[in-house]
Amino acid sequence: MIATNLRRKPGLATLKWPSLGALKGRGFSRAVTPQKIRRALAPEGSPFKLSLIFALTLISLSASAQQQTLRIRLLDGKSGKALTPTSIRVATTPAETPRYLIPAADPSSVLVYLKAAQSFTVSQQFVRCDVAQKPAPNTPAPAPATYSVADILAHGLVSANNCAGPKSKLTPAAPKPGELTLYVRKATPCELSKEHINGINFCN
Numbered sequence: 001m002i003a004t005n006l007r008r009k010p011g012l013a014t015l016k017w018p019s020l021g022a023l024k025g026r027g028f029s030r031a032v033t034p035q036k037i038r039r040a041l042a043p044e045g046s047p048f049k050l051s052l053i054f055a056l057t058l059i060s061l062s063a064s065a066q067q068q069t070l071r072i073r074l075l076d077g078k079s080g081k082a083l084t085p086t087s088i089r090v091a092t093t094p095a096e097t098p099r100y101l102i103p104a105a106d107p108s109s110v111l112v113y114l115k116a117a118q119s120f121t122v123s124q125q126f127v128r129c130d131v132a133q134k135p136a137p138n139t140p141a142p143a144p145a146t147y148s149v150a151d152i153l154a155h156g157l158v159s160a161n162n163c164a165g166p167k168s169k170l171t172p173a174a175p176k177p178g179e180l181t182l183y184v185r186k187a188t189p190c191e192l193s194k195e196h197i198n199g200i201n202f203c204n
Contacts, residue, residue, distance in 0.1 A: 070152055070178060072122065073109040077129035077163025077183040080170045082108030087125040091144075092117035109179075119146050126184035127191060129163035152180050159183050 072090075074083040088110050090098050098120075099113040114120075121144035131142045147157060156175035161183035164170045173181045 068114040068117070068149060068153065070112045070114065070149070070180060071109050072112060073173075073179060073181045074124065074126065074184050075173060075181060077161045077185045078165075078168075078170075080173075083126065083184065084108060085110045085124060087123075088112075089123045090114075090120045091123070092120045093146075094118070114149065117149050119148050121146055122180075122182065124182070124184065127187045128159070129183035129185055130160040131162065133162050147180060153178055157181070 072085060072088055074085045074088075075081070076083055084107060085102070088100070090112050092098065092114060094116060096115055096117055098117075101111040101113070103109065103111060123144065128142070128145075130145065145159070151157060154177060156177050156179045158173050158175050158181040161170070161172065163183060163185045175181070
């Protein structure tokens with residue numbers, strides 16, 4: 001007989017070395033190699049293998065749980081039509097580098113993949129409709145809006161729409177969990193001028 005007991009570190013199961021006869025019973029010849037012994041000691045369903053598989057599964061699930069996926073959609077505040085979000089960027093708190101994807105099945109939205117962000121701001125190529133549309137002259141540009149990741153994942157959020165006129169028959173979009181819908185409009189030539197880009201409104 002090769003050995004009796006192999007004691008491992010505390011917390012690990014004690015494994016018994018099989019006899020040579022037991023090894024032969026598992027399909028081995030008398031030329032027993034270390035590789036064959038290792039295979040015999042770790043058959044399918046052994047505590048060691050099951051523990052390893054369980055640990056790898058927990059790591060995989062933990063990594064998946066840490067990733068948060070948000071959808072950002074841009075709608076024209078006057079017509080309600082979807083706009084292509086070609087220049088969306090997200091700044092997160094705590095700071096991280098998001099990943100972006102415009103899905104082929106829904107090119108009017110962008111998917112944003114986050115890890116541990118709690119809130120974020122959005123920059124995009126259009127004019128926001130959730131701010132005053134005719135501010136007083138020389139008014140500084142409004143500060144970026146801050147959005148809660150937890151709130152959007154749980155309930156969704158639709159921004160205010162000050163671009164629709166008082167007689168507009170536009171039906172506001174409904175919030176959807178995991179989705180941020182922003183009403184925006186295209187900038188006027190004056191708003192695209194250098195003075196306005198520098199943060200001061202000279203257009204009214």
